[in-house]
Amino acid sequence: MVGGGQGAFIGAVHRIAARLDGKWELVAGALSSDRARGAQSAADLGIAPDRSYADYAQMAAAEAQRPDGIDAVAIVTPNHLHAKVATAFLRAGIAVICDKPMTATLAEAEALAALVAQTGVPFILTQTYTGYPMVREARALVQQGAIGQLRHVQVEYLQDWLTTPVEQGGQKQALWRTDPTLSGAGGCIADIGTHAVNLASFVTGLRLDRVLADLTAFGQGRRLDDNASVLLRFDTGAKGMIWASQIVPGTKNELRFRIAGDQGGLSWDQETPELLDFTPTGRATRTLRRGGEETLTPARIPAGHPEGYLEAFATLYADAAAALSQRPSSRGPGCLPDVGDGVLGMRFIAACVESSARGGIWVSLPHPA
Amino acid sequence: MVGGGQGAFIGAVHRIAARLDGKWELVAGALSSDRARGAQSAADLGIAPDRSYADYAQMAAAEAQRPDGIDAVAIVTPNHLHAKVATAFLRAGIAVICDKPMTATLAEAEALAALVAQTGVPFILTQTYTGYPMVREARALVQQGAIGQLRHVQVEYLQDWLTTPVEQGGQKQALWRTDPTLSGAGGCIADIGTHAVNLASFVTGLRLDRVLADLTAFGQGRRLDDNASVLLRFDTGAKGMIWASQIVPGTKNELRFRIAGDQGGLSWDQETPELLDFTPTGRATRTLRRGGEETLTPARIPAGHPEGYLEAFATLYADAAAALSQRPSSRGPGCLPDVGDGVLGMRFIAACVESSARGGIWVSLPHPA
């Protein structure tokens, strides 16, 4: 693991997720840029002192040479370091499990994609919400044609924690997320908007063609957007909207989608992740449940025993273990978020920032030839 | 009443609403353009034969001359007739209670506004959702400053009944709503988008400055939009979005808003209209209930005994009776939707249609000098 020392949020989440299904063991780390804190964090986590590294470059080099070297590295640093760290490990031939957004700039993302293509080393992006069973259920229903031709995709991702200018009080999570030098050109649109667009892409299988965005920094003195309104057009002619915001009192982590097709509709809310509402056109709504009747996807524990965020995250780690060992993933081929998803996320951010900066115009996303 | 003969939906709703609080009696009508059906409908409703008129012009003239003439006319015809009918009654000095949208074109709306200004005859627009107690509660909380400076206003209005091309099967409600010659240039944006924008204006008190719209006709062979994505900017710098759609399987009449202010948030859903979620920034969410604790607005029946759509509609009729008799409305001065709200609705439709037709550009709404 690179990053994730004492006081970090997402590093601890990765560790629990990796541990949950018993497929991974944490044996090495460069946990902090502060050497003493890194060593102490490593000791707390049971990492042997000789595998607690001062920096990521040293770790990549040393682990690549050990016969018992790591199977993969988890990158959980602030966003602006992702590209450098990932590059070092990919070049050392070590598989990468990287937190999102993949990089700070689109150029970095594209370079990383090229490196992955060139080296053939696996790269997995932890877009958490793709690990929820009922999100996968929704994807499967769409793929089966259960809701027919897609028409409109609505995604909301709402939080409240930047309602007041907490970064001015020194809140660590807020500090780097509101600082363009650490987070890149997007604030809320990068931090959570990328989850929204990834979720839309993952569930629908549609390719995003164009965006039109209105980004705003409402927080006093804030330099990056904390509220984003985005119109979407997909390549099939389907439309969509994203509202991503971190200034909505009364919300904590309200990520939800509603999809309208000509044969039916789907609706899901991350805060009640075990349920998926499915309405065939002209019929009553069926409430599908993880592990319940009329569902397609396998379950870790029975219906009614709620699984949540950590389990979704753990599913990505379990899938990653399967993928790296060449065993079939429970998710099917080509389904784990990869460097391509990361590039899409960065293109989405760049296009939204450009659209908004130019007063709200449609901006196309380039697509691979 | 003009319109509302056998088989009509909204006419029956107006009659129940007028009756509910015992303030109105239906004594005259031109209920159908089909003379036989009009007479039969009038007889069914207990209207004396001599006050069942063949057409609205005759009715306006005759009622204006009777000493016991009507106090007001309710106009519940298809949209494209509203302006002509309203004009006849206003010229006859008879107060008008008109269904929405106010007219088929912006020009008609502006002419009607001018006529109201010139004649001084009362004109009330039945924007139903302003009659819900918890919508008024939300408005009162905003006016009191309970959520501070407004930042983002999100409104969704979703229905499913145009998912399939029911107008091709001759469904009456669908036929005129999807026909530009009867409904004007807007489909869904006019039929329900106007409710959404009215609700946003009513609750927030903000003046809509600009819109950017993406209107689509997804239904096979449909000529008017059935799905509308709209970005909003208000004069204070607040932002917003509207998603109005009539092709979303699994929804019936899901009108909801969420408002983010710097001191708190509000959230309401028309299908559970008795509840309003109010979150002061940094506190737990309070579920306010009609007639319950910590609420401001008076109640017709106690909390927990659900009131709904008809009661909201009835409140507009009760307020109208109070207004016409010069008694104070329970809603306070200047609060009943009027010809100005109708003009706003028509400007909103025109601006959205223009924005969408021009590929999605910001279009300003003219404001009275």
Place this chain on the structure above:
Amino acid sequence: MVGGGQGAFIGAVHRIAARLDGKWELVAGALSSDRARGAQSAADLGIAPDRSYADYAQMAAAEAQRPDGIDAVAIVTPNHLHAKVATAFLRAGIAVICDKPMTATLAEAEALAALVAQTGVPFILTQTYTGYPMVREARALVQQGAIGQLRHVQVEYLQDWLTTPVEQGGQKQALWRTDPTLSGAGGCIADIGTHAVNLASFVTGLRLDRVLADLTAFGQGRRLDDNASVLLRFDTGAKGMIWASQIVPGTKNELRFRIAGDQGGLSWDQETPELLDFTPTGRATRTLRRGGEETLTPARIPAGHPEGYLEAFATLYADAAAALSQRPSSRGPGCLPDVGDGVLGMRFIAACVESSARGGIWVSLPHPA
């Protein structure tokens, strides 16, 4: 109308309900035992002075003799007067629409039933909740066998308004409901427990065989129960429970049932009355909606435009009008709550009071031969 003068709650509800569908007109009344208040209330309601009576006996006599006498009387007095008033009108040959519980004592109830049988005059009991469309839907599903053989019936009816001893502050509704000389031997069990048992009977069609009750008066100094726990056994071997309480903070009028059959289950909540959850065994839950797909019962207005308590009440008045005019009720033969339902309610109260007084033993309900 007898009772229902200024300040009364349920009288106003009956008037709105009667008016809503346009089938009834209020033309006579003995609205208050206080003569001046009765006259003033009558004037406010547009009742002609000569049909505003000083007492119910005078009204029954006078109306029976008028050629344009009333079609039915609505009795909305406190419970202990129901029997006397109903008797007077039944003897005068005037149909009775009576609020619940039907009487203050079981003896009165049985006498009333005998009188109805003897006179053949129609008697309708306004058990409001049987008027909800989705309650009728549930009944129809049970009758159709959609959930198979019934096993357990759970009903909760929870309110909070007697949490504190408001009767000591003179609150009028609380005063008579907590006074055994005005309400009879049951408090909460009579006031709302009767709704719960009526709902169970109405929906399931089961005959209640035995009850075992634990009644408690938690309110300081209160003489009648404000909290009731009841076990139920039906004649088929089905079991059930009722929790009725008026001291549960956080509830307003939470009446809900859940029914388990061997082929499926049903669940309904009065505070979201438009929805009925129906689960065929081994399938996902279907959310049925009034006026929506897969439902059986006709709708007054379209799905998604919420109907509530007043509409349910109005449906009873509409059905009563149909029944009195010998036209088929929308509800089918023998379906409007009648004097038999009233007797059942009184037997239920008496049996619960006895069971609880004897420390919690099973008490059988007598059934007609």
Place this chain on the structure above:
Amino acid sequence: MVGGGQGAFIGAVHRIAARLDGKWELVAGALSSDRARGAQSAADLGIAPDRSYADYAQMAAAEAQRPDGIDAVAIVTPNHLHAKVATAFLRAGIAVICDKPMTATLAEAEALAALVAQTGVPFILTQTYTGYPMVREARALVQQGAIGQLRHVQVEYLQDWLTTPVEQGGQKQALWRTDPTLSGAGGCIADIGTHAVNLASFVTGLRLDRVLADLTAFGQGRRLDDNASVLLRFDTGAKGMIWASQIVPGTKNELRFRIAGDQGGLSWDQETPELLDFTPTGRATRTLRRGGEETLTPARIPAGHPEGYLEAFATLYADAAAALSQRPSSRGPGCLPDVGDGVLGMRFIAACVESSARGGIWVSLPHPA
């Protein structure tokens, strides 16, 4: 671990829970009575062959003698074996973490309690639901007096998986749970009723004084109850009810409580475990959230990132690790479910079985002197 070989449900849950917070490692086991399956299961879980034991007695003896012997044993066998296994490990001086219900008979439970008292070896009972943060929040609010003097405690625990006689098809979980020789005298009342009564006791702190139960076996040919109606009386005069059932179509694992106090009310539902509704008398309901504002208990991950069943279970394991290492538990002194809770559960089962067998009479629970 004893029990929990391939195909077992609760063993896998214990392993995930133990792993989640990184405080436990699985190093030894007697995973199955089938020797080959036990060995294979051990190999799959990474247990060294010399610590995969043929039976629990051998394991207790061997581990007690190893210098690196286990810190605690997790007992996840069918209920009827709990007592024997626990006895062996307690006698060997090894701490026990035991699944519920603690034993098959009350006599076994009391013997076990005596043994724990005599040996002083720690014994922890995994009453899962006490590990939910908002259940602990509710307990803390009650202890603080936030809802005043308690009046009524309602608990429902509903499942659907025994609606049809699945045990006749050989379903393993159903087979032993419906067999009195393996499960003891209680079916549903033991399997889930004990969770309900434990939850009531844990949250309220009240001592259960008496029960009156009506147990039924609705499933065709079933010998143990699958549906239980129970009236409760607590030592303070508070009342309560439990409905526990495994034959309710449309439910999966619906465990919920509602508590009425004279100063407020609380309501919680295990299927949305992150929320707790708290209503101070005379105020609007506050929706408290794990990790959110106005809450007391610490959070593993931020609000809005749902934690569920596995996290609740993991909290018990984390607390157990703290308790065994003499470090302060996050739950405060004396709070982890212990052998006393197990005895209470068995007394509850025995009293309910007796009450029901005798036709529904009040049966007192003996209490420690």
